[in-house]
Amino acid sequence: MLPGIVTGDEEEEPGEEDCPELVPIETKQREEEEKLGPGPKIPVTIITGYLGAGKTTLLNYILMEQHSKRIAVILNEFGEGSAVEKSLAVSQGGELYEEWLELGNGCLCCSVKDSGLRAIENLMQKKGKFDYILLETTGLADPGAVASIFWVDAELGSDIYLDGIITVVDSKYGLKHLAEEKPDGLTNEATRQVALADIILINKIDLISEEELNKLRTAIRSINGLGQILETQRSRVDLSNILDLHAFDSLSGISFQEKLQYVPTAQPHLDQTIVTITFEVPGNVKEESLNVFIQNLLWEKNVRNKDGHCMEVTRLKGLVSIRDKPQQMIVQGVHELYDLEETPVSWKDDTERTSRLVLIGRNLDKDILKQLFIATVTETEKQQTAHFKEDQICL
Numbered sequence: 375m376l377p378g379i380v381t382g383d384e385e386e387e388p389g390e391e392d393c394p395e396l397v398p399i400e401t402k403q404r405e406e407e408e409k410l411g412p413g414p415k416i417p418v419t420i421i422t423g424y425l426g427a428g429k430t431t432l433l434n435y436i437l438m439e440q441h442s443k444r445i446a447v448i449l450n451e452f453g454e455g456s457a458v459e460k461s462l463a464v465s466q467g468g469e470l471y472e473e474w475l476e477l478g479n480g481c482l483c484c485s486v487k488d489s490g491l492r493a494i495e496n497l498m499q500k501k502g503k504f505d506y507i508l509l510e511t512t513g514l515a516d517p518g519a520v521a522s523i524f525w526v527d528a529e530l531g532s533d534i535y536l537d538g539i540i541t542v543v544d545s546k547y548g549l550k551h552l553a554e555e556k557p558d559g560l561t562n563e564a565t566r567q568v569a570l571a572d573i574i575l576i577n578k579i580d581l582i583s584e585e586e587l588n589k590l591r592t593a594i595r596s597i598n599g600l601g602q603i604l605e606t607q608r609s610r611v612d613l614s615n616i617l618d619l620h621a622f623d624s625l626s627g628i629s630f631q632e633k634l635q636y637v638p639t640a641q642p643h644l645d646q647t648i649v650t651i652t653f654e655v656p657g658n659v660k661e662e663s664l665n666v667f668i669q670n671l672l673w674e675k676n677v678r679n680k681d682g683h684c685m686e687v688t689r690l691k692g693l694v695s696i697r698d699k700p701q702q703m704i705v706q707g708v709h710e711l712y713d714l715e716e717t718p719v720s721w722k723d724d725t726e727r728t729s730r731l732v733l734i735g736r737n738l739d740k741d742i743l744k745q746l747f748i749a750t751v752t753e754t755e756k757q758q759t760a761h762f763k764e765d766q767i768c769l
């Protein structure tokens with residue numbers, strides 16, 4: 375919550391009376407414990423966005439909305455303004471504070487002040503009590519780090535999966551936040567949050583004109599060409615558009631394929647260095663070679679653009695055709711993590727086989743990446759390493 379923010383009409387403010395009644399968690403504990411079993415995997419949706427953009431408003435809205443889910447919420451900060459946050463804001467002298475409360479409608483709330491990892495571990499001990507997790511990051515967080523925890527943590531991997539990342543953008547201040555310059559040419563937080571998003575909520579549209587909205591939309595689109603942009607007031611959105619997205623797994627395969635067809639390579643906007651680029655190379659790729667290509671980009675970070683700047687990939691998505699695999703494969707990457715998964719969809723025939731990649735990140739050059747992809751997926755190992763001379767390595 376940003377002090378002094380323009381909030382519009384106050385009557386619409388969620389009041390104390392809107393908050394579901396809190397009941398002590400112990401009352402249902404024993405009965406629930408008996409029901410514990412392996413159960414299905416639990417989806418996690420990360421809600422991020424700049425300070426005061428409307429994350430908590432979205433969280434409250436989801437909790438209040440009628441849905442059949444029992445939602446567990448992890449807040450990794452305390453705010454002043456919202457009903458849910460208020461009910462949880464019991465100070466513990468700056469220590470790690472964590473408390474679980476069950477809301478009247480079956481939702482579960484947890485508030486933590488650390489990175490959230492401990493909360494997740496504790497949360498999983500309460501398995502069976504909830505079937506969806508929402509996590510609100512702090513306004514200045516890089517959601518990539520949080521997403522990484524959920525995505526492939528070996529211990530948690532069997533119980534939960536990352537469903538998607540929602541970034542809430544404040545209409546009124548969004549452009550300003552995106553244009554903010556950081557020392558040493560670092561990418562500002564707002565841009566990083568938009569770059570990672572599966573869903574971008576342009577919130578508080580009551581505060582801006584259609585023209586301003588168009589500008590903001592264009593700026594967001596130029597950073598992230600893949601995420602779906604939705605416009606909201608008080609973060610009100612059809613829940614089916616933002617939950618159960620399966621944005622990180624192969625269940626999204628079919629729609630994902632369609633989506634990838636229409637990702638434009640945008641012109642950089644606002645002088646920002648994060649852009650979305652996309653390219654397609656017909657035919658098959660070798661799995662090992664694809665791994666080399668991705669690892670050079672995500673791990674070694676040794677690929678440079680024309681100006682000699684290192685490319686940094688924040689998000690990577692692609693549909694690829696791997697030699698000898700009948701199914702279409704999805705590749706997904708967030709910062710340094712990536713994985714390759716089979717989709718239920720098979721290639722109809724060899725002529726259809728193609729690989730299409732979408733990369734969101736800094737200093738990306740479409741032509742260089744495409745050439746490198748063509749070269750590394752077809753060349754021998756010896757030739758591949760020749761692409762990356764010692765002195766080219768980016769640190």
Ligand SMILES: Nc1nc2c(ncn2[C@@H]2O[C@H](COP(=O)(O)OP(=O)(O)OP(=O)(O)O)[C@@H](O)[C@H]2O)c(=O)[nH]1
Nearest residue numbers: 375381382425426427428429430431513578607608
């Ligand atoms: N005018 C207007 N105000 C809104 C809208 N959505 C949220 N707000 C207000 O914006 C302020 C910030 O909303 P929050 O939901 O607390 O934002 P947040 O992103 O959780 O903030 P932090 O956790 O502090 O980063 C609150 O006063 C909200 O009532 C909207 O669509 N229009």
Ligand SMILES: [Zn+2]
Nearest residue numbers: 375429430453
């Ligand atoms: Zn908040």
